[in-house]
Structure formats: structure tokens, C-alpha cells
Amino acid sequence: MSFYFAQLLTGLANASSLFLISCGLSIIFGVTRIVNFAHGSFYMIGAYVAYSTITTLDFGILGFWGGVIFASIVVGLVGLLVEVTILRRIYHAPELFQLVATFGLVLIIQDLTLAIWGPQDYLGPRAPGLDRAVRIFGEPIPEYDLALIVIGPLVLAAIWVLFHRTRWGVLVRAATQDREMIGALGVNQAWLFSAAFMLGAFLAGLGGALQVPRESVNLQMDLSVIGQAFVVVVIGGMGSVTGAFVAAVLISVLNAFAVLLFPQISLVLPFLVMAVVLIVRPYGLFGKPGSGHGPAAEPEQPMRLMSKGEAGLLAVFVALLALSPLFAANYTMVLLIDLLVATLFAVSLHFLMGVGGMVSFGHAAYFGLGAYAAALGVKFLGLGMIPAMILGPIAGGLGALLFGWFCVRLSGVYLAMLTLAAAQILWGVTFQWQEFTGGDDGILGVWPASWAKSNQAYFYVAFVLCLGGIWLLQRVAHSPFGYTLRGGRDSAIRAEAIGINLKRHQWMGFTLAGAVAGLAGVVFAFSKGSVFPDTLAISKSVDGLVMVLLGGIHSLAGPILGAGVFVLIEDWVTKLEFWRFIFGVIILVVVLAAPDGVAGGVSRLRGLFSRRTKDGEAAQ
């Protein structure tokens, strides 16, 4: 019995730190509607700054708590800086832009932290005065854990007072419900948003600083915590601080006991809980549907078929690509195969998001499923290349069929979060199921058939499969099915009112996109000869999002251009030191300067050009 009580206390202590990280994220989302990927980075900065302050000052109890508060304030100021310089410019952009922009920040902060503190892990000092363990029912409980159990509810109470007893708090709550209305009432939104963002960052920094005595400070802290924080916020209901607390307790306590039964479950459990909660309560435990009217967006133009000139240009380009093995170097062939895979992946994601209106933060799941299905087919069934390749899209499609059924029940940011959860569950399974998937070591020896061994021969395999997949999805986008998806994206009510079962179409669209991503995964697996869990990790999904965004979401050609630009930049940048920083800056520049992507930029240029010529003609 005493053992279980100790386990409960551990769970509650974990809940407190999880709550501290998540509540800031929830506040930021509630007010600004930004899904802040960089929140984990704020948490990491908090930990690093606190570590440095505490170890340099070394003033005992005062030095420790002073360091914690100092670190939180520093992070709050960093948050303010980020909000004022970057986020303020993209509040009216679609959520995808904001997500990708904050991911750019993640990359930048990672490399800045690396530059300042170096690559090594730091073990922080114990908290002075709280460095022993007390015995409760005979079990040793760290005093610091008990302190955390108290701090969590204290912070919750402080936020409650702030939100319910101050004018500022009332404005924040009102903005969470309907920020357009708040603006219409003459409240200075810019100031409100900055303050809310600063508070959220401060809380993330506090969470990070308080972790210093408990775990090592390292460069992986940001992404390892952000997944869990998302889950807590979604379960609690986005924008609800009380919800975040309840969800943090729920997950941490469940986790503390579940690991006794299944030690491997810790990576998967939060996401399972989230999936269950979202199906029962689509807006989380304490969440409410936001106001229907978002910021006014520029309408998308109707699709049109390619003109003769464009089709000719495309034909020349495809022909050049087909002939490239005759003149290109070996290294270029590898790059071109990467390019084909990336393009197919981006096109499948664009089909889901641009055509279907379902923003996925976890599309890599189906890419990875395809890659792993082929690799497992080779490893356990001894399949040849072609049969293994058939397995891939089937696995991707079946995975999407399963997860899609849950995902299409939701919409908007909740749908995106559930796709992220699905991808994280799959990632956790591949990572921990050592005997079957090889875990972190991956699966090696996934080589093409002997006739396709050379880079040139395999290029043609990739060429046929990827162009085939791209052609298929472009064709479907113009078909009644594609139009139905687009219609449902424009107005679900109208779709229902003309007899369309939208959910079923979305489900099938999700499955199709998953199957095509699986195909891309297969081509990828055989081109590399191996698969690793990072084929279905968050960063792979974000790669896809960046490609779609680079290209511009409003155009079918967008993902193709985007993938091309992405692969070329990646190939160039990853050779440099601090490439994450450079890549992050590039992402931010694109988001801030060309919000409609490369394709949008091209069409704007064309618009400018044709207007010029018209003006010129008129002048003559």
C-alpha cells in the first residue's frame, strides 16, 4: 500500500511540472490562437539559464530560488521579443504558418543554445534545503517532489486570481472566447497579446527552471517535452488553465501506475488518453468551441486546368528529368531520388490539407508506416522489392483508415493535434518494440532488387512510382471526389445540405493521402537501404508542412515547387555548421515575406507583369 502511495506522490510531482509547462501553452493558444511549437524551447532556455545562474551565484536557498525566478523572467522577456518581432506579424495567417514559424524558432533556439552552452549535458545541483528524502509510510519521498506538489496548485491559484480578480485577466478570458469581439470593443489587442505571450513564456521558463534539480539539462529537452505539453493542453481544452491542471494530473498519475504493468507504455500512454478524450469530448475536458468568426481571409481562387504553355513547360521538365541519368553525376542521382520522394510526400500532404482542408501535424506516420511495412516485409517474410513495395501503400492506407476514422470526427486545430497524437503513438511503438522494429537501431538491409541496384536504375523506379503518385493525386483533385473534399472544406453545412456525407469523403481522402504517403515511404526505404524511427517523427511531419508552406497551399503546383526548394536548401544547408539556425531563419523569412509561398510569389509576379504590359499597351 505504502508503495502505491509513493507512486501516487511521484505522479503528482510529475503532474506539477507538466502543468507548469502546459498552462503557459494553453494561455498563449487561448488568447493568440497560436499553436506554439517553441514552447518547449522556452522551457529549455529556462532550464539552462537557471542552471547557469544557480551554479554561478551559489547563494544557498536564496540563490536557488532567485535563480529560478531570474530564469523565468529572462524567458518571459525572450517571449516578449519573439512576440513583438515575429508572431505579431502572422496573427492573421492560417494556423499552419504560425506552427511552421514557431518550428523555425525551435531550430534557431536549438542552435543558439548549442552555441552558448555547448553540446554537453549538465547535472544541476539539488535544491538547497530540499535535498533530502522524507519517509512517508516507510517509503522515501524526495523533499523536492513534495515542494513541487505544492508549487503546482499554488501557480494554478495565482493564475486564477490573476484571471478572475484583475481587469487584465478578464480581458484575457474574454479574448480566449472571442478575440475579434475584444478588438471591436476597442481593447488594444497588440498589448494584450504581448502580455499573454510573455506570461506564457514566463511559465514555461519557470517549468524548465524547476526541473533543474530533477533531471539533466540537455539539448533534447525542447522536443521531448512539447509533445506531452500539447497532449495536456488538448485534453484539458485549449485555453483552459484548470483543464491543463486536471489533464496533467490525469496523465501523470495514470502514467505512474501504468508503468508498473507495462514499462514501455510511457511514450504512448498520453497520446492514447488524448485520443480517447477527444473522441468523447471533441473540445477537451474543459474546452469550448471557439467563436465561429475568425479573421477575414483572402478567398482562394477557383482551380483551373493547365494552359497549353504550362503543360508544354511541364512536359519539357519531365522529359529532362527522365533523361537525367544520361548526363547527371551519381551524387545528383541520389539528390534527384530524394527530391522525387519529398515531392510525393508533400503532394500527399497537400492533398489532405489544401484540397481536403484537414491540417495534419502527423503525416509522417503514414510515410513511416509504408517504409516500415516494406522493411519488415523484407526482413521477416523475405519479400523481394516489388512485393515489399506493394505492402507499403497498403500499410499507409490501412493506418490512415484506422486513425482517419477518429481524426475526421474533429476539425481545425483539434484534428491537427489528433493526427500528431496518432503519429506519436506509432513513433513510440516503433521506438520501443525492439524485437520487432529494431527500435532505435532501425532495420537495415532493405536493398532494391539486383536489376535496380545502381542509382540510375533505381532512379527510374522512383521516377515511375513518384510521378505516378503525383499524377494520381492531381487527377483526383480535379475529380468529383476532389471537388467534394474542397467543397466540404469551404462549407461543411453546404455539403451536408446537398446530400453529401462529408465525414465519409474526408475519411476516404485521409486514407488516400495516407496510402500515397506510404508509397513515398517505400521508395524512400529502398533508396536508403534502411529505416529508422525518425521516418515517422514530428520533425519529418514538419518537413512536409514546410514544403507545402514553401510552395504555397492554394495551388496544386505548390507542393511540387515547395519540395524542390526544400530539398535543395536542405542539401546545401545541412553541410554547414549551425544549419538549424540558418534553416530556421529561412523558414521565418519565407513565412514573413511570402505568406502565399513560392507558387503564390510566382503568380503574384505574373500578375504584376501582366498588369505592367497591360498598362504599357494602354499607354501606347
Place this chain on the structure above:
Amino acid sequence: MNVLEVRGLSKSFGGIQAVSDVSFDLGEGEFLALIGPNGAGKTTCFNMLNGYLKPDRGSVKLGGRELIGVKPRRIWRMGVGRTFQITETFRSMTVLENVQMALISHHRETGNLFSRATRMHVDKAMSLLETISMADYANRACSELAYGDLKRLELAVALAHEPKLLLMDEPTAGMAPSERIALMALTAEIVARERLSVIFTEHDMDVVFAHSHRIIVLNRGELIAEGTGDEIRANPHVQEVYLGGGTVFENTGATADA
């Protein structure tokens, strides 16, 4: 024979009885207006007819078939078209494509993966646009249309599957007075030609008296009067309900051609 038979329709939200025990019939080719002051239960009533709300009690029969518990999309398939109080169109498509989508859905072709959607049912869609005099707008982006044109487009979409019954929720809300008259005159003309039955809710009394064959008045969820325009005008109970609202029940001359 009656197209629609509504019996004992009731709905409460929490403690508020929004609609209580409303019954009426709709004959073939009839143009029926559902009126009442704000909060009378018109929209609630309407949403129960088209499947968006499930009543607590009551039945709605379309040609003898029960509509209660049937999903909106199935009700559409049973031959009921509808327009919205605030227009709902596919903004990223052209005017023509919006009509084509309704036709594609009607022919159950939404699962087709390979045909070009823009080449399907073009003639039929164009002829529908001609009935609402919008053929010239066919290739315009929907997002560029004026509000009144969107309302007309919704009418064409609602007529695409040749419905027996048309439900129009405040068809002229948000339109300029001259547009209102034109839209309703157009609707009346189509209804007469196609032998459609229509139920519409409306606040503009000029529109109501000008075009409806019969009027039903709701107040606080209850049906308080039913009859022709003249009968409703003369009804003291209705006058009492509307008196505070300042609505004038005089024959203004706009009612000539009902």
C-alpha cells in the same frame, strides 16, 4: 394531397419551451410563410423540418414518410431543397461549379476519382443558372459575388435536384429592398412553373403578404394564427403580438399579385 404534414412538433432548450405543439399542413404548389416576432420559434421550427434539430415530440411527414430522426443530407435526397439565412456556398469554386456540385451529388458521383468535375452536367447547370438569370456569371469566382447574387445562386443550387419542397430560411435577410422584391418574384415564378411547394420564414411583411398563399404565425413557440394574408391582417391576436414591434398591417399595394 398534402406534401408535408407537421403534427405536434415540440422542442425545449433547458427550461425554455422554444416550440410547443405546432401542427400544420402544406399543400402541393403552396407558398407558405412562417412568421412571428423575434424569438417566436421560427428558426427552431425550421431546423426541425430540415433535420438539423431533433424535436422532443412530434412528427413531420413528407409524402407520408417520417422525417424526424433523418439526417439533413438524407432529407435532401428525399426531395427537399433549402437555402440558408446566411448564405453557404463553396467559396473557392465558380458559380457554375457550385451548381455542378449539387448535380454531381444528386447523381451520386462524388466518389468518382477520375472524371473532370468541371466537365460534368454543364448543360443542366447552365440552364439552372439561366432560370435565375445568372448565366453571365457562370465562370465568376463565388467569392467575388455580391450578397444578393449569392442568395440567387443558393436558389439555383437548391433547385438542382428538382425538389418537391423548398425550405427557405429568411430568403431576403441582408438584401436591399429592391433585391428582395426581385428575388421573391423570381422564386414565386419558378415555384408556380415547377409546381413546387415552399415554406419560408421572413421578417419583411411586404414580402410575406406579396407572395405567400397562406401564413402561419408563431408566438412564444405556439401557433397562434393561420390563414391568408387578409385573414392574418385582420386577426386581433396577431395585431396584438406585433403591436410593440411597430409593424404596420396595412395593404400597401405591394400585395397585388399573390
